[in-house]
Amino acid sequence: MIRWCRFSASFLLFSFLSLLVVFHGAYAILPLVASGLALLCVFFWIVNRDSRWRLDREDGAFLLALLVFAAVWLGDVWRTGVWPVGEGNQGLWLPLWPVLAALVMVAWRQVPPRPGFWWWGVAFGALLVGGIAAYEHWWLGRWRVGNGINAIPFGNLALLLGALSLAGLVCLPSARWWLRLAFVLAAVGGLLASVLSGTRGGWVVFPVLALILLLAFHATRPRWGGRGSMVGLVAVLVAVLLAMSLMPGVPVKGRLSQGVANLQEYAGGDAGSSLGVRLEMWRAGWQLITLRPGLGWGEGRLEAQRDAWVEEGRFHSGISRYDQLHSDLVDTFARRGVPGLLSLMALYGVPLWLFWRHWRRGGDEQARALALCGVLIVVGFVGFGLSQSMLRDVRGLSGYLGLIVGCWCLLKGRRSSVPGGG
Template sequence: MITLNRVWVFLFAALLIVVPWGYAAIALLALGSLVIWVALNPRRLTCFRSLDKDDIGLCLVLLLFGGLWLLDVARTGHWPVGQGNQGAGLPFWPLFAAALLVSLRLHPVTPRVLWAAVSVGALGAGSIALYERLILGHARAANGMNAIPFGNLSLLLGALSLMGALWCLRGPSVQQRVLLVVALSGGLAGMVGSLLSGTRGGWLAAPLLLWVIYRAARGVLPLKLLNRLAAGVLIVVTVIVVMPQSGVRERVALAVSNVDDYWTQDVRGTSVGLRLEMWRAGGQLFVERPLLGWGEGALEAARDNQVREGAFHSGISRYDQLHSDVIDTAARRGSLGLVTLLLLYGVPIWLFCKRTRVPGAGAEIRLVAAAGMMVSVAFIDFGLTQSMLRDARGLSGYLGLLIICWAVLKQCQSPPIAAALSREGG
């Protein structure tokens, strides 16, 4: 089972935005292997008692978020839609994640698997972005999906790859030198993929993620070397930004122009203008039903009624979400839903953060903890301008990377629970 989990973890992160349906197929295969293992080894369920209160707390947060979402579906009779009708199963993903978290705690994977997986995934994303922009001439790299989650996840995978490069610098072995090259390449490729996707919201997260990496690196690298490497990364990113082929300057200028037109000339049909309209609509709908919200399906109907009354631009009716996880969740599931969302963000940050401050914690533990914290921080930022958790790859990416980082961290902290399994026989 340990070997299987290593395979699932590697394939999930490596194929997350590279292979269509890879995110779903790998997760379901991992869940299926867990069910088979439980069926064949019912006596080993006693090892579930080895889970600590933090494991249980994180599982409860996942169950609470998914459970309330399912209740919302039950009361309205509507399922999420999502791009390409891929959203119908979204409420189940947090429940699956809780089960897979337990599986990864019972049969943990090593940090090397995590760093290799995210690095290969970032390399794949960056390569696809270069091919689509430079060879195919696409306006935005997207790999057949929404360009926003593609760019955001590419950036996150790249940032995690750079964290993996720091982990590799701790040891001189040949294997770690090879992984170091892959991780550094993945870090650069992930940032390139994000820039070429034209995802402006993700670019706001880039400085924050780089700052987290810089802080984590201070315990691994000499300060002078660290500052030189940081300067090198900034130079590379700056060169990419100013290149006309990247389209970054044009996208930023367009966003500034859209905001100015919205506030000074009441032009609401632009890309940014429609976002502002959706946020206004969501805020108004939340005020009308602050406790439980409007629910799946009913939110869209209420929004469209307001559009017909002329309160908002008709263009917002084209979307099945409000382009903000906080606003969409508050309007759709009210204050209760908002609390579950804040727990989904906040509890992992707290759990990872407190392990970076444990006296005597080694560099390995601090790096993995910082990586886990980075996943939540990144999605908070991504969710400011896009409903990432209503996108199939966005939600599965957040939950998957989160529980993988958590399981790897716990494996670094203490002897694997799998050792207890072997002692119990079979």
């Protein structure tokens, strides 16, 4: 039973990482299967009284962050009677997803997946999205690629998979040459997909992720051969990004020029552009927060008040096309007030603190690499969430929960399997 649980967890984690942005139903199907199998594993552990539960205080804090976020969101649904639907009516049960993630975490902490499935899943996922992006852009002639989904979560998740591949390259110097080659190609694929998606928010976040990677590389520098290797890594990374950005037909220059033009138009009173509508949503959001900071407006009520203001002519009509305010921070605060904001900070802050703590603690290279991945995931989603409501997007929320839970269970499993690893 234990061997079967470990194999199923490893296979599902690999499939989730590989297919999240590639297969349209992966964001829901794989977590549901994982939750069902997790129930069976937990039931086995309860029945088998000789089994020792491997949950500690850190796990308790992690689980509490997940469950508090879900409880506050469900409480908002209860008081308003309205469920979030997400883009294309795909996210009806979004508030319950953190509960499923907590269930999977409890099961995977007993029998964690194997780390190799994480690294190959990240690499395959980044390679696949890079291939899809290249096919859509150069073969189908699409200016912004997205694999049939919103280009923003597509580009953000692709960028994150590329950054996680770089984490493996940086922190696993003793890995076999074919795995290091896979990391290099995967990093290029993830970055290429981000560039071709035209997702400007991800480009703003990437320098922060790159800085974290360079700090990690500095910490492992003795194994790579000194300062020259670090300079070489920076030079190669800059060269690859410049080459991608300057390729003919790539939307980078056009998207940046468009952003500057949108700002100028907004300053002149025209809020109808892509960036102008987003700025209008943030302005409306902060006014909503000012009026009801305590408990917020709630699901459905926020949209009703926003649309009423649009009819009065206070905001551009374009903001009514969306079911969110294009910012996790603004949307959550306006919708669920101070409790929602605190639950969001816990959902970000608790995992970030735990992963950073384990990265600073040191240990073998596998544990440090996994801890670094956890830091990159949280920091990446914090940055993405400043300009897009990633946690109200079905792939965004599923991706965040799946990535942090999978990475955490692998990290804790590694710590417990290494002598003196805590």
